[in-house]
Amino acid sequence: MLALGLQGSPRKNGNTSFLLSAFMNELEKLGAQVKIIDADKKNIMPCIECSVCEKEGFCPLDDDMSSDIYTLLRQADVIVVATPIFFYSAPAQLKALIDRSQALWARKYKLKLNDPGQKFKRGFLLAIGATRGKNLFEGLTLTIKYFLDAVGARLDGSLTYRSIEKPGDMKKHPSVLNDVKEEAKKLISPLLLRKKILFACRKNSCRSQIASAFAQHLAGDKIEVLSGGSRPAKMINPIMIEAMREKGLDMAFRKPKSIEKAIAEVKPDIIINMGCGEKCSFLPGVRTEDWDLPDPAGKPIDFMRNIRDEIEKRVVSLIKDFE
Ligand SMILES: Cc1cc2nc3c(=O)[nH]c(=O)nc-3n(C[C@H](O)[C@H](O)[C@H](O)COP(=O)(O)O)c2cc1C
Numbered sequence: 001m002l003a004l005g006l007q008g009s010p011r012k013n014g015n016t017s018f019l020l021s022a023f024m025n026e027l028e029k030l031g032a033q034v035k036i037i038d039a040d041k042k043n044i045m046p047c048i049e050c051s052v053c054e055k056e057g058f059c060p061l062d063d064d065m066s067s068d069i070y071t072l073l074r075q076a077d078v079i080v081v082a083t084p085i086f087f088y089s090a091p092a093q094l095k096a097l098i099d100r101s102q103a104l105w106a107r108k109y110k111l112k113l114n115d116p117g118q119k120f121k122r123g124f125l126l127a128i129g130a131t132r133g134k135n136l137f138e139g140l141t142l143t144i145k146y147f148l149d150a151v152g153a154r155l156d157g158s159l160t161y162r163s164i165e166k167p168g169d170m171k172k173h174p175s176v177l178n179d180v181k182e183e184a185k186k187l188i189s190p191l192l193l194r195k196k197i198l199f200a201c202r203k204n205s206c207r208s209q210i211a212s213a214f215a216q217h218l219a220g221d222k223i224e225v226l227s228g229g230s231r232p233a234k235m236i237n238p239i240m241i242e243a244m245r246e247k248g249l250d251m252a253f254r255k256p257k258s259i260e261k262a263i264a265e266v267k268p269d270i271i272i273n274m275g276c277g278e279k280c281s282f283l284p285g286v287r288t289e290d291w292d293l294p295d296p297a298g299k300p301i302d303f304m305r306n307i308r309d310e311i312e313k314r315v316v317s318l319i320k321d322f323e
Contacts, residue, residue: 001078001191001224001266002032002033002034002035002075002076002078003024003028003035003076003077003079003080004034004035004036004037004072004073004075004076004078005020005023005036005037005080005082006036006037006039006079006080006081006083006097007020007036007037007038007082007094008039008081008083008084008091008093008094009040009082009084009091010040010093014167015084015128015164015168015169015171016082016083016084016126016128016170017082018170018171019082019126019128019159019161019170019176019180020036020080020082020126022176022177023082023124023126023183023184024036024080026180026181026184026185027080027184027188030184030185030188030192031188032077033266035072037069037072037097039091039093039096040091042063042069042093042097043063044063044064044065044069044093044096044097044100045063045096045100046092046095046096046099046100047096047099047102053102053103053106053107054110055110057103057106057107057110057113057252058103058252059100059102059103061100065097069097069100070103070104070253071253071254071255073151073152074115074117074151074152074252074253076153077117077120077121077122077191077224078121078123078124078187078188079121079122079123079124079151079153080125080126081094081123081126081144081147081148082127083125083128083140084129085127085128085129085130085136085140088135088136088138088139088140089139089140089143090140090144098143098147101147101150104150104151104152105150108150111250112248113245113248113249113250113252114249114250115151115152116212116213116214116217116220117152118152118153119220119221120191120216120220120221121152121153122187122188122191123144123148123155123156124155124157124158124159124183124187125140125155125158125159126158126159127140127141127158127159127161128160128161128162128164129161130164130165131163132162133162136162137158137160141155141158157183157186157187159183161173161176190221191221194221194222194224195222195223195224195269195270195322196223196224196226196266196267196268196269196270197215197224197225197226197268197269197270197271197318198226198227198262198263198268198270198271198272199211199212199215199225199226199227199272199274200227200228200229200259200262200273200274200276201229201273201295202230202276203229203231203232203233203256204227204228204229204232204233204236204257204258205232205233205236205237205240205256206236206237206240206295206296206297206304206307207274207275207293207295207296207307208227208228208229208274209237209240209251209254209256210240210243210307210308210312211227211272211274211311211314212225212226212227213249213251214249214312214316215315215318215319218315218316218319219322222319222322223319223322224266226262226263226266226268227257227262228257228258228259228260228261228262228263229256229257230259230276232256232258233256234256235256236254236255237296237304239296239300239301239304240304240308242301242304243305243308244308246305247308247312263283267283267286268286269286269287270286270287270288270289271283271286271287271288271289272288272289272291272318273288273289273291274291274311275290275291275293275294276295291311291314293307293310294307
């Protein structure tokens, strides 16, 4: 389970950094893999409102958003946004990342494509400000709520702190470590109970991607889906993307990975080999099934559609097994 932290403060070792690290440490202790992005250390251009994303679904700006942040936003099971208040909103570096998520908003609302993870993806807000006003976090909370919606998550909770100004103020707060412990547990406990299924094939570009998307879409709150390939391709198959688009599922920003990487930090309860001619994956003591499906790579879209529909049927019955 990947928990992605987005850190909005440009201050080195500031209050937000402390708060986010404490929260992510708790998530890690509970079993999540964690990754933090410091917005101000990334090359993220502001949105130029060219509207390309509304027609094509992709942002034409070439920077860290396109190279890895869109992919991480898609991969994450949990997104934690941590930020100081700057003029009742978020600092510009984080706001640029938020605005650039318009590309994901456009895919969802203009192109009507669903992120397969959107039913289970959770979001959380950590925010701090120097003053004490009643409305201090209102604008920011709305911004983060709609940012999370655009990236296929929902705002599940928040911790906000007033009167935090100088470096070190957050660290001295009497209840912060307890607050963080409680909220981190509440946030990911339901996701920790999920059974883990690995879908494996050779390239992790078609069959295992299709199966993992259907499993996430249909039962991502009950199943933690892993997928990998014995010899991963450089990119996922464009005809597969098209075939999944016909089902309303958005495969954009996915990248093939190796089986070793997929199971590096988590042991699957079940392995489904999609049919590689050789055993894609095997772990002693783990229930393993072979679906023996032909490889659709290089075949016309009708072939891909048949494989897609067959995989969907099998995923549906696999999920019934769990009920
Ligand atoms: C440019 C700027 C704007 C700020 N605007 C606000 C504000 O509108 N309201 C507020 O309460 N604090 C405001 N602050 C104070 C910060 O939110 C506060 O010092 C916070 O603790 C900084 O967290 P950090 O150490 O993680 O950067 C502002 C600070 C800066 C530098």
